[in-house]
Amino acid sequence: MKTCPACGYDHNPDAENYCVICRRDISAVPPRAEPPAPKNEGKGMVVAGILLLLCALAAFFFHAGPDRTDAGRRAEAPAQYENAADYDSVLYSLDKMGELRFLPLRDKKLVLPLLKDGDDRVGYLAARRIGEWARAEKDPAAAALWFEALLEAAASGPVSSRRQAAFELGFTAVSGFDPRRYLAGIRPVSKALVSDKDEELRAAGFFLASMSGIEDFNGQMADALKSSPSPAARLYAACGLSRLGRPEGHQYLFSASSGPEEPLKSEAISCLSYSVSGDADRFLLSLSREAADAETAVAAKRALMFRKQLAIIKY
Structure with missing residues (x-):
């Protein structure tokens, strides 16, 4: 490299x-x-990682799967863990899967049922992993598989999975995956999220819709920006409006990125990665050079670099 x-x-x-x-x-x-890797070490680590993953997920499905004698009653129930070891092994496997570069598709598919897991952390990590695979996938069929799974997870299921799946869909849509043939499915999912009483689900709905180019919810985003008690809802309303070219969204993100409040400040800087404002590049460049603290400067540089990456991605 x-x-x-x-x-x-x-x-x-x-x-x-x-x-x-x-x-x-x-x-x-x-x-x-690049320093040479010890002979067979890389291959051994990958094999060991895959074996660990398969063992952990096999244990999960054995202990947490539906009761065969009462399948009708428990078919839709969230997974239950008989002991902490099962639970910890699933979390550990999901975390480590992000480090395995050559994990086969058949093994990745083992994560799909975990999107419906009743535990917040499991559902969240499953959505994150699948979102990462969707954005890195070179095979169009596999990318579509991940996108469709996330869309289904965002439509129903545990709150943590719905929220993170919606964000992952938005990230994927803006990072090169063409969402246009899925708009008929994205629109009702976004509407359900935006209409929810949970402010973080509303924020996720704003993000998903705007990153997919849907302008149906501009009014709700404008209202949330003005009066929502939730910082997350206000931020992602601004993020969505800025993505769709609305000046009130640009202004809010510029103000929040320059302010003292964390984590709102860092998230606002990240949102500028997706803004269509003509002033975003200049603002981020200035912030990267003149920020009072190193963390803000690094965040601004990262957002600026990501904007350059997005600028060369075309459908």
């Missing part, structure tokens, strides 16, 4: 002559020397 001397992006392929982010000429930049 080559590191660009201009923007610092360090994942340019060795044979690339121009930085994939800023297009700086890097033909004279030598590839980084």
Whole structure:
């Protein structure tokens, strides 16, 4: 890999002559020397990780699956764990799966039922993993599988899964996966989320709709921005409005990104990654150079780099 001397992006392929982010000429930049991995260590770690994952998930389905003698009554019940070891092993496996680069599709599919798990942390982690796979997937059929699973999870099920699935759908839609053929499904899911009494579900609905290019809820977002008691609902209403080109959304994000309140400040900076404001690049560049604290400067640089990545993604 080559590191660009201009923007610092360090994942340019060795044979690339121009930085994939800023297009700086890097033909004279030598590839980084990667330390050789000990023989068979990498393969062994991957195999061990997959075996651990399969054992943990097999234990989960054995202990937490539906009662075969009472399948009708328990078919829709959330999974239950007989002991803490089962629960911890599932959480650990879901966490470690994010580090396995070559996990086969058949093993990834074991995570799909966990989107309906009754435990907040399990459902949340399952949605996160599937969202990451959807954005990294090169096979269109597999990417569609993950997107459809997230859409189903956002429509019904535990609150944590619905909320995170909606956010993952929004991230995926704006990161290169074309959501247009799913709009007939996204629209009612967004409407249900936006209409919910849970303010965090409303925030997720705002994000999903706006990142998918749906403007049906501009009025609700404008109302939430003005009067919602929930910081999350106000922030993601602004995020959605800014994505759809509304000046009140731009202004709120600029103000929150410059303010002292955390975590609102960091999330507002992240939201500027998706804003269509013509001033967003200039604002983030200024913030990255003049911020009073290093954390804010780093967040602004990260958002600016992500905007450059999104700028080269086209349907």
